[in-house]
Amino acid sequence: MIIPLAETATETNVGEQAVFWVCATLAVAGALGMILSRKAVHSALWIALTMINLAILYVANSAPFLGMVQIIVYTGAVMMLFLFVLMVVGVDASDSLIETIKGQRIASILLAVGFAILLVWGVGSALTEVSPVGVTAANDEYGGNVQGIAHVIFIQYLIVFELTSALLITAAMGAMVLAHRDRWKALLSQRELSIERFRSGGHPGNLPTPGVFARHNAVDTPALLPDGGISELSVPAPVRVRGDERPLDRVDIDEVRQISEGETDLPEGRQS
């Protein structure tokens, strides 16, 4: 098969041990990073690391099909879905660190550590005497891992497999129903929007563009009025609020005044 790691049934070879320890460390690091990082996007990236390492471990366990499915379905589809939803919900939706229930964090960590000790101790002591059979023979029975799984799925678990199709289509329908948003009022037509814009007073057209033409084109340069003053409306509001407006050059004001007074002989080198 792809990687002949699990050739021997009872004892794993050195290559698999190396793969296990590297991938197990990375998987646990990814899991810890997921629960410890405050931003949800970082959590998503950490758990993607865990899932990729688990895929490698599946392949090391003579389950190349599951390894590929893990990468395609989990890291490919599920995690990307998570990232899309994060995009909708807001990337900076980070947790607040205030505990709503007093002592909940400590209690839950103690609980989980106790659970882990119980599980590792129980499973570890129960599995010491077990001699693993190895799945190589089962894989080779029908010519490969994929063929073997196909044999199990499409003969032994055929009804279950058919039921999963019903489950998937129901889930897709449910997601569509949940994500659908009803429109509360009719969409305004272009004519109605235009009437609304003129009724409300204000500035019906485009705002004056920033910058003195042919000299500056940055948005922080206000437009000049014919009297030499500046048009406040021409600078975008965020720039105006921050106070980042560029002060005007005396030369610009003079030049605009000259043009507005009909003088055609502009100063040296300033001919448009």
Place this chain on the structure above:
Amino acid sequence: MNPANYVLLSAVLFSIGAVGVLVRRNAIVVFMSVELMLNAANLAFVAFARMNGNLDGQTVAFFVMVVAAAEVVVGLAIIVTIFRTRRSASIDEPNLLKY
């Protein structure tokens, strides 16, 4: 190295996922922790398949992945719906059913 180590790794990952579900309050991170627990269970299934020498464990892990994919789709849609109405993805926020 005994292949039982895979089961121990899966136990550790499951516990970390449990901590995440209990401690974190961003609904999406809680959901990721649930996914981690499902993945840990899958790893245990694959390791057990290897110990027992048949492919049933791998098949069950495959079905778990299918169910998890369906669950993720519906769960994320619910989170998006709650976010639309409450403007928050925190699991402390939905308190309509509180007496």
